[in-house]
Amino acid sequence: MKRLSLFMAISALLVAPIPAVLTQTPAKSDLVLLNGNFITMNPQQPTAEAVAIKGGRIEWVGSTADARKLFAGASATSDLGGATVLPGIIDAHGHLINLGESFLKLDLKGVDTPQEVARLVKEKANTVRTGEWILGWGWDEGKWAANYPTHELLTEAAPTNPVFLTGLHGFAGWANKRALLIAGITKATRDPENGKIIRDEKTGEASGVLINRAQELVTSHVTPLDLDSVKIALELAARECLRNGLTSVGEARVTPIMLQAFREMVKKGRLPLRVYAMLDGSNSALIDEWLSRGPEVDPNHRLTIRCIKVFADGALGSRGAALFEPYSDAPETKGLITTPESDLYSLTRRALERGFQMATHAIGDAANRQVLDAYERALKQASGASSGTGPAATRTQPRLRVEHAQVLAAADIPRFAELGVIASMQPTHCTSDMPWAEKRIGSSRIKGAYAWRAVLKTGAHLPISSDFPGETLNPFYGIYAAVTRQDPQGKPEGGWYPEQRMTVQEALRGYTIEAAYAEFEEKQKGSIEKGKLADLIVISKDPTVVPPKDLLRIIVLKTFIDGKLVYSSEMPK
């Protein structure tokens, strides 16, 4: 006790004399960061050299010289040696569970050929028991759609094990014979609603690849992860996020078991980042339950449940995205609406009444129009209604979201800003899809595809995300894609439809303050500003000054959440 009070006395001496501006501020900060190049994302004070942190929040932002004077008694001080600091990155739309599962499954991301996949499956088959499922993830269903592989390769590689390999974006799965048998898929099996069994043209037998909901024919036979495994997967994923500078994630489809896992993790202090949970809208029991109990807004901003995720269509790569006119490279199809407008409208009405936000996946132009129409109708009804029980902010400013908003008809572009609907977009989807996207939709519709600049120009809110693990969660790849519209090799020269590029500032806004806005949290996070949560990342280069190609080389040195160091590149792995 004696030593403590002596220490306190010395601290008090060190901070004296207290300058006038600080008279009401208690003397001792938990942590002071000095000599940094802070990019604050606060337009009132865009740059700074130092911050003081207290009780998990930013207490002060200013110059190193002032910080030394004002906070000499801080519990800890760290000299950043000129390193750049950003607000913690908020990835507005990702999938922690799939990222975590990918660590537990055979990793096929970046594998170039079906033959190479088969080789990896064969290797795996040698290490598991007969009959045990071999699960993999990450083959590129967009890129391989022109010529889907068939079951034979996998059947040969693992004749006694069922194999199911999920595509990178989850819109297709590739099975071997054994898995098809377990699922009971025969020539006679009809395509399920919102799904397609790819068949051999001559025999009509399932050839091995299942599209959209047809995957469930197989996956319903795979033992699902138990609660403990879900927690392990989520924790692995969260650690990977911290390593990449992500301090908050919008989890874009939360199932009951995930919810339970998140809750238990928060309770035990094992959820190392902030999660904005979007409830799985395809689970009507889950939605009914939450609509009756109302949103849960966490006072500690760790786990917030106030959003419902629905799918209006599928993906462009697998031609599931709903278009007004047929696919340019498949004139027999226009894709598929997976939630009819009337359902979307009534769910949005209920959500608005109960204070929930809607986040609807829409890729094709027809799907986007339908979502905007349903939202517009529901918003009109809601503003006319006198009652409603949700948080006031949701009612007066519902911030309905469209996830992806990928192919837009020109007439729909201004509607986001007009209706106050958020366009939640993913720059890396553009750079991954650009080799084949124009083949799918042709030279006219492509002008409204991945059209960030056009959407931004109308004044709409545009949070950025990666949609990991389908794309890398590294936000500097996202920023690079946003500002160059080039692949990591710098192709095509000058960028793909470069008129739609963003500036670095706009991309940073998308990953910080705009993503915070999309979660109703812009007063809590998204900028380095007095009173906000002390979520910060220290990085190796200043993204606002490096040449675009060097954005890809930026690494995260330190990640702070609530003012606590949760990742350091110097930490042992």
Ligand SMILES: [Zn+2]
């Ligand atoms: Zn997603």
